[in-house]
Amino acid sequence: MQITHLHELGWNHFFQSQLTLAALETELPFRVTGVQRNLIECLGLDAHGQMQSVQLSTYPWRHEPPENHPTVGDWLMLDRDLQPLYLLERKTLIKRRSAGSEAVLQLIAANIDTLFVVTSCNEEFNLNRIERYLVLAAEASIDAVVVLTKKDLCADTSVYVDALRKDYPSLPVEVINATDARDVAVLEMWCPGGQTIALLGSSGVGKSTLLNSLKGDAGQATAPIREKDSKGRHTTTSRSLHRLRGGGILLDTPGMRELQMVDCEEGIQSTFADIEQLAQQCRFHDCEHLAEPGCAVTLAVSEGRLEQRRLDNYHKLLAEQARNSGSVAERRQQDRALGRFFKQAKASAQRFKSR
Ligand SMILES: Nc1nc2c(ncn2[C@@H]2O[C@H](COP(=O)(O)OP(=O)(O)OP(=O)(O)O)[C@@H](O)[C@H]2O)c(=O)[nH]1
Numbered sequence: 001m002q003i004t005h006l007h008e009l010g011w012n013h014f015f016q017s018q019l020t021l022a023a024l025e026t027e028l029p030f031r032v033t034g035v036q037r038n039l040i041e042c043l044g045l046d047a048h049g050q051m052q053s054v055q056l057s058t059y060p061w062r063h064e065p066p067e068n069h070p071t072v073g074d075w076l077m078l079d080r081d082l083q084p085l086y087l088l089e090r091k092t093l094i095k096r097r098s099a100g101s102e103a104v105l106q107l108i109a110a111n112i113d114t115l116f117v118v119t120s121c122n123e124e125f126n127l128n129r130i131e132r133y134l135v136l137a138a139e140a141s142i143d144a145v146v147v148l149t150k151k152d153l154c155a156d157t158s159v160y161v162d163a164l165r166k167d168y169p170s171l172p173v174e175v176i177n178a179t180d181a182r183d184v185a186v187l188e189m190w191c192p193g194g195q196t197i198a199l200l201g202s203s204g205v206g207k208s209t210l211l212n213s214l215k216g217d218a219g220q221a222t223a224p225i226r227e228k229d230s231k232g233r234h235t236t237t238s239r240s241l242h243r244l245r246g247g248g249i250l251l252d253t254p255g256m257r258e259l260q261m262v263d264c265e266e267g268i269q270s271t272f273a274d275i276e277q278l279a280q281q282c283r284f285h286d287c288e289h290l291a292e293p294g295c296a297v298t299l300a301v302s303e304g305r306l307e308q309r310r311l312d313n314y315h316k317l318l319a320e321q322a323r324n325s326g327s328v329a330e331r332r333q334q335d336r337a338l339g340r341f342f343k344q345a346k347a348s349a350q351r352f353k354s355r
Pocket residue numbers: 149150151152153176177178179202203204205206207208209210221222223224225232233234235236237253254255256
């Protein structure tokens with residue numbers, strides 16, 4: 001992508017207001033467009049106003065807890081020699097517990113304005129999974145739009161739309177054929193200049209296809225899903241930022257196998273606000289809505305005003321987030337202690353050297 005002004009990368013007042021006058025004169029904001037294992041890619045304007053793509057090592061952050069590491073979408077301040085200085089405060093942050101047995105926090109993206117939850121009109125569609133993405137968005141105060149792809153392969157898309165409308169009447173839902181540029185144009189209203197939009201969803205739902213149709217090229221690789229079970233082939237393997245014709249910035253991501261909740265109690269509460277509201281009428285203050293007498297939530301289920309599926313998912317997500325947040329917090333404390341140890345070791349080595 002070619003840029004002549006930082007606004008084209010999503011720079012705005014929120015970030016500008018974090019800089020001192022001195023910083024404005026001597027430092028350069030760069031946007032992180034990709035993070036590979038030990039490499040940060042970023043894009044910005046150098047001291048001469050020329051666009052530069054810079055690759056930096058993650059080394060300076062090696063002893064920092066995961067939250068402090070640069071992630072895609074971050075704004076990183078560089079000096080005039082294009083060396084990293086510090087990260088700017090994030091407007092929003094999407095994170096999860098990383099897949100695997102270790103309790104590590106993984107940052108998915110920073111400074112996202114709108115989240116496209118991409119899912120298809122086939123057996124991949126799953127309300128429980130969609131709710132996980134909605135919780136992430138709610139926790140980060142990001143607007144979510146559900147994008148239902150593959151409408152051209154589906155005889156009746158209303159089943160999917162109705163299922164979403166029933167539980168989320170005010171949630172925007174767009175039904176598209178991602179391979180058709182004219183069809184995909186309905187999404188442009190969510191992608192105006194300066195806004196950053198992230199595509200999240202399982203492998204094979206058409207995230208990269210959607211990006212190509214919005215951009216009007218075939219730059220991002222896509223691949224057919226497996227015939228026997230409609231599963232994707234994990235074609236996209238790293239996150240990348242792309243500029244759209246209308247000025248929006250779109251983040252394509254690899255399909256997620258697992259989206260484990262962490263630090264998102266508020267996101268769950270707001271996504272399941274109906275359950276939280278019912279809970280205020282439960283007889284016991286600490287009602288867990290399982291089998292307690294006088295429980296307004298289970299009463300709503302038995303009277304058909306609340307789906308059992310939804311209540312089950314609510315319980316499941318709350319338990320999962322409590323478990324993961326506990327183990328991630330423990331890990332965070334260990335990392336901090338280790339970070340302090342390294343800093344002290346470095347300082348005493350320097351004192352020793354300067355003697
Ligand atoms: N007919 C039709 N095919 C689609 C649509 N959306 C995606 N596809 C096809 O579905 C397959 C998977 O699409 P991708 O764009 O690679 O999926 P992805 O979400 O990027 O998958 P990962 O990169 O693995 O996460 C490709 O063969 C696309 O052509 C659609 O709306 N209609």
